[in-house]
Amino acid sequence: MGALSHVVVDWGTSSFRLWALDRAGHVLGERRSAQGLAASGVEGFETVLESHLGALGVGDGVPVMMCGMVGSRSGWVEAAYLDAPVRLDELAARGTHVPSAHRLIRILPGIAQRDPAHPDVIRGEETQVLALARRGHSGLACLPGTHSKWVELRDGAVEQFVTFMTGELFQLLRERSVLAPALQGATPVDPAAPDFAAGVAEALAAPASIGNALFALRAGWLLADRPADAALARLSGLLIGLEIAGARARLGAMAAVTLIASGPSAALYRQALAIAGLAVPDELDAEDCVRRGLHEAARIAFRLERVTP
């Protein structure tokens, strides 16, 4: 391990993750909290950041690179979107300066697609693909989430991307819809559950019927007392299958995709992509990627010498 060089922060709507790194990107210290945008807006963004830095003994002068919703209109300082296509090293070089008496602080911009027929934005997840871009990667990456992103890279640039509301639809339907009673008490979805696979296959085969396939979860519960676990697995499969069908509709035929995911969604997407006949030659942990991407951005922005780890 080397000496402390810089700090990177992924600051989202509902979470805060900070890593203190050496020049090679090794983790020297780490902080996590639920101090997302709403909480931090009240407490003060600088107060929240400095208290975490203080807890790790990070002194003044150590620069900080951040990404995520902290750069949105309702964040600390707005980091305006760059337009796609955009090179990822350009993204790193054009971080927004955040005034601070303690240190250099930059927030990475998100990326916008201003096509009036399909406007789209990405803020935070682009940092995860910075790690791929460093390798001059071309190809497609799938980043599951509340708002899943499918990102097409070409020679280290984000060529285009597509967002799907998959995770948010899942939560809304699970908690707030007429399906809630049919899903109550369900355990986390097992990627090997036959109902998950059936849901994926059904949505791939008949994406247009999703509004009916969803209601069938209620009808199956009313008529056949279908267990909550099966219904939740099917709901998850339907929505992920719909996302894959949508990605194909928007991005055209595809053979392989890099999966960048963390936690339970990694296994679910791996399984769903296999059902859709898509190869996943590379699977990366989303949290590793955001840390590595931020490190790469810090290296470029703060003109740190590259050190072979």
Add this chain to the structure above:
Amino acid sequence: MGALSHVVVDWGTSSFRLWALDRAGHVLGERRSAQGLAASGVEGFETVLESHLGALGVGDGVPVMMCGMVGSRSGWVEAAYLDAPVRLDELAARGTHVPSAHRLIRILPGIAQRDPAHPDVIRGEETQVLALARRGHSGLACLPGTHSKWVELRDGAVEQFVTFMTGELFQLLRERSVLAPALQGATPVDPAAPDFAAGVAEALAAPASIGNALFALRAGWLLADRPADAALARLSGLLIGLEIAGARARLGAMAAVTLIASGPSAALYRQALAIAGLAVPDELDAEDCVRRGLHEAARIAFRLERVTP
């Protein structure tokens, strides 16, 4: 107008509508309230019903025919589903008896489709198509709503039906999702709005991409300050277009559909069906239909002589 013959009630999750009719089905009196299932369960279903009957001066002995969620598991008395295909006069004849010291009371059963691949249920809307069935109608009817129903009639029987969660998705997305800020303050959707038509056309052309088309409403707001009226019109168009695409996927090619709707949804669906190239040779008011259907059911169940109006 003839003398008071019987009373019909449409009792749903959130509303209560009652009509006092003569033998020919002419309306002699009417009551409406927001005493849906939850409210009535507390107060007592019989208390609620008798208080409305008392207010109209309806004495003991006058029979009552009801339909809707009052016959569900959480209603007054459960009226078990009949399996499709089912003749609509059979539905009328097999209403569930509700014990009462005051009068004969029956609740119409809903209809179930027990196909394990596509289970479905209908409870309430089937009464609206009773009015069509009396004419020995064959064909397709579209009944917009929180849970829209597409019902295929053949010679006075419900052959099959398909439910879509269109109205519920609209409400969830409008009020509870990340789209809410982009839709805030919007006026009711104008069926002639170009964004409504664009949404319908987009969902018909690319139903699989719905999860992305929805997010684009947020992106269009973030990037181009797209007005709330336009975004709401597009959301409505997208979801109704998706429903029509789904109905085609489930029911096969179709040329014409009878529209049974009330209020603003009638004009929106009329416009969306036209964009989809579907003829609407017949358009009926949903409230008229439920009253006429209940009247028809009462005539059969209570063995009332048919009187030419």
